[in-house]
Amino acid sequence: MKQNHRLPPSPPSLPIIGHLHHLGPLVHQSLHDLSTRYGPLMHIRLGSVSCVVASTPDLAQDLLKANDLTFSYRKHTLAINHVTYGVGFAFAPYGPQKERVNMTEELLKLTNNVISQMMMSIRCSGTDSEADEAKVIVREVTKIFGEFNVSDFIWFCKNIDLQGFKKRYEEIRARYDALLEKIICEKEEMRKREQKGKDGKRKDFLDLLLDVFEDKEAQVNITRNNIKATILDFFVAGTDTTAVTTEWTLAELMNNPHVLEKARQEIDTVVGNKRLVNESDIPNMPYIQAIIKESLRLHPPIPLLIRKSNANINVRGYNIPSGSLLYVNIWSIGRNPQHWESPLEFKPDRFLEIGGSSLDFKGQNFKFLPFGTGRRSCPGVNLAMREAHVVVATLIQCFEWNHVDDKHGSLNMKERGGLTIPRAVDLVCLPSLRPNCPNIFP
Incomplete structure (x- = not known):
């Protein structure tokens, strides 16, 4: 009417x-x-x-x-838009700027900052900082670690660099080594100054490693290369995997607006609009937990669990010789219609139903192994999940999400190869603050 x-x-x-x-x-x-x-x-x-x-x-x-x-708002004309380069402050719309945000890069920067701060007390600055360089190297490491190198599998090709892998991994190693040497040397100089000044500064993980390295009476002796390798382990395990999980979750939410709305209602009920969601709220948000689990089912951070046998074994009547590589396809298991109803659909409610609510990611149920299982399961699962839950819940609580990835209404969900499986194209969004966000942000 x-x-x-x-x-x-x-x-x-x-x-x-x-x-x-x-x-x-x-x-x-x-x-x-x-x-x-x-x-x-x-x-x-x-x-x-x-x-x-x-x-x-x-x-x-x-x-x-x-x-x-x-x-x-202020008047915006073609002349104003052109002369002010389209980004002038005086004539900008009131409120936060609504512009394209590359969430792939931002999420990787976030997870990298968490690990960098814990490990070495450094952060991405947006310029040429050590943390920024570490972020770039880690993504290159996870990519090359997951690629197939013929020289690894055909014995007479072992010393032939058919695909240029050797050149690449030597270059990555040289860059990483130079970066870590710089960071370690700066840390050692700082420790000397603090020791002279008797400064009681809180230690990061690199400090703890250097304490052991410098202690000649320590029960375990470590080398400088041990320190570098340990830091790389933490970066690879805690940066790209968590960022990829968060990115896939956000992409699935944008493709499933009814799920996003239900999650938003849960957050508004539990937290309200007077403060930001925090870690202690997550146990009271079963639907947010279910969303993360469903994302991990469809998009496990590392799709193939790769192990190597050290003895001959017999499994279901088949002999498996010592030295065999084992590939457990976690990605395939999570999409198996014999174990999951409508396996290709994003349905977090499956983890709230009888039989699904008891599934966790600790490796006790073998149809859901996003972090592996047993003694070589991911040691950083607790940190990764605390970070992913809080980040996803905050993004849902504070922003409306629109994507610019595809003109046909849904996001491109193709994958890119590597140790982890990021999206084939970066997740570029147009986020805007929700109406209740002025009550959240000062």
Whole structure:
């Protein structure tokens, strides 16, 4: 049913141009003249643009004070957009800028900062910092670690670099080594200064490793290469995997808006809009937990669990010789229709139903092994899951999400190869603050 809007008085108009023919070179004078005839509050149409003209102090107060938020934007013309490069502050829309955000890069930066801060007390700065370089190297490491190198499998090719792998991994190693040497040397100099000044600064993980390295009476002796390798282990295990999990989860939520809305309702009920969600809220959010589990089912951080046997064994009547590689396809298991109903659908509710609610990612149920199982399961699962739950819940709580990845309505969910399985294309979004976010952000 069409609504009738009562607009302020208006002069006669013409088709298409509206009231443009009433305006002379001095627009303010033309509007003044019109207001003397049609009143202090007047409606005009400039082409297809609706305009309201106020010409008295009391109307100015009503419109600019009582409705301050409503009229907080400024006029934006083609000239303004061009001359200010489209990003000028003075004419920008009121509120947070709505612009494209590469969530692939931002999530990787976030997880990298968490590990960098824990390990070495450094952070990504957006410039050429050590943490930024570490982030780039880690992604290159996870990519080359998951690629198939013929020289690893055909014995007479062992010393032949058929695919250029040797050149690549030597270059990665050289860059990583130089970076770690720089960081370690800076840390050693800092420790010397602090020791002289008797500074009681809190230690990071690199400090603890150097304590053992420098202790000649330590029960376990470690080398400088041990330190570098340990730090690389933490970066590879704790940076790319967590970022990939969070990115896939966000992508699935944008492809399934009913799931996103249900998650948002749970967060609003448990947390409200007066504060940000925090880690202690997660146990009270079963649906958020189910979303993470469902994302891990469809997109395990490492799709293939690879082991190597050290003895001859017999499994179901088959002999498996010592030295055999074992590939457990966690990705395939999570999509097996014999174990999962509608396996290709993103249905977090399956983890809330009887039989699904008891499934966790600790490796006790072999149809759900996102972090492996047994003595070589991922040691960082608790840290990764604490981080992923809080990050995903915060992104849901604070932002509306729109993607710019695909023109056909759904995100491109193709995968890229490597040790981890990131999306084939970066996740680029147009996030905007939810209406209740002014109550959350100062």
